[in-house]
Amino acid sequence: MFPSSRLRRQRKAISFPAGWQIIPIAGKYWTSGAADGLGGWRWTGNLEANFDDFTKWGVGQPDSDMVKQRVALNFQSLAAVFWESEDDTMSMRYICEVEDSGTPTSPQPTVTTTTPTTTTPTTTPPPVNECNARKALFIVLESSSHVGSANFQLGKQFAADLSRAFTGLSTSKLGFLTYALIYHVRVHLHNSDSPEEIVSDILSAAYEGHSTRNTAEGMLAAKLQLETYSSGNPMHMVVLTNGVSASPSTTKHIADLANLVGIRTYAIGVSMPDSADQELLNIAGQYSDRVFKTDWARLDTILGSVVNKVCNS
Known part of the structure; x- marks a missing residue:
């Protein structure tokens, strides 16, 4: 291995x-x-x-x-x-990879407790115009420990609301994945689900909470899905992140490759310092008009702008 x-x-x-x-x-x-x-x-x-x-x-x-x-x-x-x-x-x-502690120890019994959590979808989604142009859109959402469980719920709700604008046409394609150390495809681009089922799958995505922010891996998986299953639709990738990736140079390279094959990439930076602006610009393929910045409390306020940008691109 x-x-x-x-x-x-x-x-x-x-x-x-x-x-x-x-x-x-x-x-x-x-x-x-x-x-x-x-x-x-x-x-x-x-x-x-x-x-x-x-x-x-x-x-x-x-x-x-x-x-x-x-x-x-x-x-x-x-x-x-x-x-x-x-x-x-x-x-x-x-197979799990663990840090080398340097000192072997005998196994100790552990007790794990979990507290059930529920996600309540927004009963009235924010008003947003439905995109009437056929698209292949993949939404990439960070799920690292830097985001936090509560903010991850907000990110999922944003992704669900964004999906609603692009699932009205039967010819459009929508995919969704989360990432931290590794990625998890929650909605495959070649799915045949109804808009309601897609929203449900997005909102039920589990929070990973790993400390590593492997943005490049999430973007690469989305790129491969778009290249394979877009069915000739214009290809778009929206990345929602909370900070600088584990390997900024690799993230930039994957974004450049995506744009090179015709995938328009967009970066949404949530509660990120100005010092991380270059990361967002790299994700967006160096197109500043595809970069959005906000904080978690106001994430839903940029939904209309993101929809309009993707739909009209």
């Missing part, structure tokens, strides 16, 4: 109490590997780490299918372990 040098460090740090055994379970496991949009592959836990040092692809892998952009480890036995590219909608076990 990891480049060989990283794997050796991991082995030195791991030990198990006497009597423990590792019992491998045959099957497929998600790793942090993903396509980088440049014809290569990277570990999303470290955007600077590519696959130059070590690979273990199976026969005929990676698959040429553009949808299969994530790396899974296919474990059949200790003598048969290899990588495969897969669609991120596949359900399988996963």
